Amino acid sequence: MAGTPLLNNWPRSRRVASRALAPLLFAIVVFLACLIGIHTRPVGFLATVWPANAVMLGLLIRMPSAGRLPKWIAGGIAFMAADLLTGSSLVKALILNGANLAGIAAAYGVYMRSPAAQTGLRQPASMLYLLLAAAAGGAVAGVVGGVANPMLFNGSALRGWVFWCATEFANYAAVLPVILAAPDQLRWRQRLQDSKSLRAADIPPVAVLLLSFMVAAWIGGPGAIAFPVPALLWCALVYPVFPTAALTLLFGVWTLGFISAGYVPAHPDDEMMLVSWRLGISLIAVTPIMLACVMQSRNDLLAKLHHLATHDPLTGMLNRKAFCEDAEKSLAGTRQPCAILMFDLDHFKTVNDTFGHATGDKVLVAFAERVRACLRAQDLFGRLGGEEFAALVFDCTKAQAVALADRIRSATREPVILDDGKSLVITTSIGIAMDDPADGRPVGVDGLLARADTMLYRAKSAGRDRSDV
Ligand SMILES: Nc1nc2c(ncn2[C@@H]2O[C@H](COP(=O)(O)OP(=O)(O)OP(=O)(O)O)[C@@H](O)[C@H]2O)c(=O)[nH]1
Structure with a gap:
């Protein structure tokens, strides 16, 4: 025992x-x-x-x-x-x-x-x-x-x-x-x-x-x-x-x-x-x-x-509801600037269509683990749904958020090894929204996620595998 x-x-x-x-x-x-x-x-x-x-x-x-x-x-x-x-x-x-x-x-x-x-x-x-x-x-x-x-x-x-x-x-x-x-x-x-x-x-x-x-x-x-x-x-x-x-x-x-x-x-x-x-x-x-x-x-x-009730069964990360609740509580209790990073895997449908849904699942798990490894223990990370994830990073300036997004993009590009030994390279687009209490009224998690989503859309439109803030 x-x-x-x-x-x-x-x-x-x-x-x-x-x-x-x-x-x-x-x-x-x-x-x-x-x-x-x-x-x-x-x-x-x-x-x-x-x-x-x-x-x-x-x-x-x-x-x-x-x-x-x-x-x-x-x-x-x-x-x-x-x-x-x-x-x-x-x-x-x-x-x-x-x-x-x-x-x-x-x-x-x-x-x-x-x-x-x-x-x-x-x-x-x-x-x-x-x-x-x-x-x-x-x-x-x-x-x-x-x-x-x-x-x-x-x-x-x-x-x-x-x-x-x-x-x-x-x-x-x-x-x-x-x-x-x-x-x-x-x-x-x-x-x-x-x-x-x-x-x-x-x-x-x-x-x-x-x-x-x-x-x-x-x-x-x-x-x-x-x-x-x-x-x-x-x-x-x-x-x-x-x-x-x-x-x-x-x-x-x-x-x-x-x-x-x-x-x-x-x-x-x-x-x-x-x-x-x-x-x-x-x-x-x-x-x-x-x-x-x-x-x-x-x-x-x-x-x-x-x-x-609070975790995504596939990746083991927080689910959308728990991520939003925890983020809301954390934002209310901090006076530090924070960043929300929103991730969406690029052309993920093609991964599913080409290699099958099980491989798609494996890719999602690998991606979640890589992002988690780039974050600090106190930062929050969750799966919002499908191939969409978000992180709330505490005590973080805009420049640090962009640098973190770059690190996560390079970690994502590391090949994922499949069961048959072949490897697969994936990329992610990232939208970043900053929350600085010094700038005035905080916008809350929903407001931040909406802003990050807009930035994510811009990153996708600009060619994918990039971040926008
Ligand atoms: N394997 C797997 N696939 C999922 C899961 N949840 C959602 N998907 C798939 O994720 C894909 C998302 O595709 P789209 O929204 O078209 O986006 P995309 O192909 O990544 O293209 P862009 O986002 O525009 O780069 C769909 O094929 C969904 O079926 C899941 O839990 N496992």
């Missing part, structure tokens, strides 16, 4: 170094996750958090490419090292980590065969597949746990299976969504830039969530566990999946701590009571994440629809 395309853009030497380092980093992360689990044990049985299995599973899912076997070996070594270094016997460490790795393998197998492996947490059903994988991981780890329980803890095999199964399931359900939804390196950078413009509307859901934690601690009792749920649902409506999953994990940890601290009547020695709490809390936690997934798929769909 996330890591691979990024890696493909790196130079070869860096890619090789990164592949060699990957299992080591993988082992360190899993080892640290094991230590977190081991060191939360003394807090009390209910507060036990064992994130290592979910962390290893999440990393395996996020990095499915080369080096899978080294990562499994690195993970196994990290599990064993954490247990042995913190005082477990070799036999106990082998049995417990055998259960861990078998559970991870089962969960990985189920998840990677589900549609969620392709879509990530961006579809309404994604969390259901994740729960299925968590259940498979729990059930398989439970088998080893069932064998281990009579041997290591003098308990019954069935109770051992149920306890391991529920604990594994709860850990996967809480931790895995955070890892799977975490942004990759590029998105982190984008998010950090976006966070500088944090909107005031982003604060109330998390503030209400923290408040509901406090009210729950104040009132106490079993019902208090559900107090943060409405705030979590609000978070799911407002935030993307990753922050929602992270806040939901916080809810899970807070709730287990809340129970351990005695706010809710519980018997820490009653294993089945613990199983019930863990399953209950993890299943409550599924709801906000699932809602966030639904919102994500809705937002993806809206973005797709918006793109379709």
Whole structure:
């Protein structure tokens, strides 16, 4: 998923170094996750958090490419090292980590065969597949746990299976969504830039969530566990999946701590009571994440629809309506002189008639890409219809507009290579209209396009492959 395309853009030497380092980093992360689990044990049985299995599973899912076997070996070594270094016997460490790795393998197998492996947490059903994988991981780890329980803890095999199964399931359900939804390196950078413009509307859901934690601690009792749920649902409506999953994990940890601290009547020695709490809390936690997934798929769909409504499907450039709307807004907000350039390919009908409509389409795409490459990122460019395009160039004098038009005309004359290897030379005529706020009342986009159209007509009449201003 996330890591691979990024890696493909790196130079070869860096890619090789990164592949060699990957299992080591993988082992360190899993080892640290094991230590977190081991060191939360003394807090009390209910507060036990064992994130290592979910962390290893999440990393395996996020990095499915080369080096899978080294990562499994690195993970196994990290599990064993954490247990042995913190005082477990070799036999106990082998049995417990055998259960861990078998559970991870089962969960990985189920998840990677589900549609969620392709879509990530961006579809309404994604969390259901994740729960299925968590259940498979729990059930398989439970088998080893069932064998281990009579041997290591003098308990019954069935109770051992149920306890391991529920604990594994709860850990996967809480931790895995955070890892799977975490942004990759590029998105982190984008998010950090976006966070500088944090909107005031982003604060109330998390503030209400923290408040509901406090009210729950104040009132106490079993019902208090559900107090943060409405705030979590609000978070799911407002935030993307990753922050929602992270806040939901916080809810899970807070709730287990809340129970351990005695706010809710519980018997820490009653294993089945613990199983019930863990399953209950993890299943409550599924709801906000699932809602966030639904919102994500809705937002993806809206973005797709918006793109379709504002872009030309052939060239991918703005369509006429979006170009005019964006240009109108930009012109209203600038005091700089701007130029509108209007383009019309010369004798394009002949291209279609001679080479066919598909070749004509290819020529249109090539032309649009060449013009876009001559413009700056902030300039607007769109297809007005047929073989007619327009650009709005900001902070541009008349002389600069003419020079730009000349550059675009020479770029257009570069041969277009056709599928059969033959090449085709096309030309464009360009009409230019200037908009300088210092000259008096701006004429607006429609007025500018009309002026540019007149100039374009003049350029065509004067022999084509030229610009007029
Ligand atoms: N391949 C293709 N052709 C298109 C598309 N949209 C419009 N056209 C064609 O573009 C051609 C425009 O032809 P005309 O308006 O006669 O202009 P021209 O042949 O370029 O001649 P001048 O503009 O006078 O130089 C027509 O043949 C249209 O069918 C398209 O999306 N794809």
